[in-house]
Amino acid sequence: MRVGIMGGTFDPIHTGHLIAAERARVEAGLDEIWLMPANVPPHKTNKPRATSHERWEMVCLAAEGNPFFRGIDIEIHKGGVSYSIDTIELLQRQYPEHEFAYIIGADMVEYLPQWHRIDDIVRLIHFIGLARPGYSLELNALPEAIRTRVQLVPMPMVEISSTAIRKYRAEQASVRYLVPDKVLHYMEVNRLYES
């Protein structure tokens, strides 16, 4: 089975994530998409606004209704800082019969050389890269060992970010359609990102 892992802070998960995951699934012929919230993302200076539990619940709600999608809580369950190398090693030990790919947006493609132990990561897994407004998918800028492990797949530009959603929420502005309805409802009930 071929599994696409989409990691993220998902603070909150939004339609951009879901479109990217679905494009990757179809274009790269993946059997399943596992949406995986990070516990503590190593590359972010601000800690997530919502708790790990809240981000996990929103991921599960967003995955509902797509039979190819599911949430995976491996990083949240492990706790601490979520380094991809640890996760990949764990996944490959736990599911030796699966072939994994990491699904990432263009901002993360640009940032790949800075990933903790990227030289080890690219030996274990390949990446599926998708366009994102404001970032380049110019693979030539990447070292060869990384570049050759990134497959680009077409993606309509979607200018949605969790940062923008948190900002809208703080301004009491609507985020309807930027997130799935169930995620919107969850944010309202739990009064997330209201200030």
Ligand code: ATP
């Ligand atoms: P924040 O603004 O808080 O950083 P974000 O919208 O960037 O949130 P993340 O959880 O940081 O969301 O991103 C998880 C993954 O999803 C990353 O690989 C990122 O590149 C990708 N991604 C997020 N939004 C988009 C988008 N609109 N188009 C393509 N890829 C995206």
Ligand code: MG
């Ligand atoms: Mg981000």
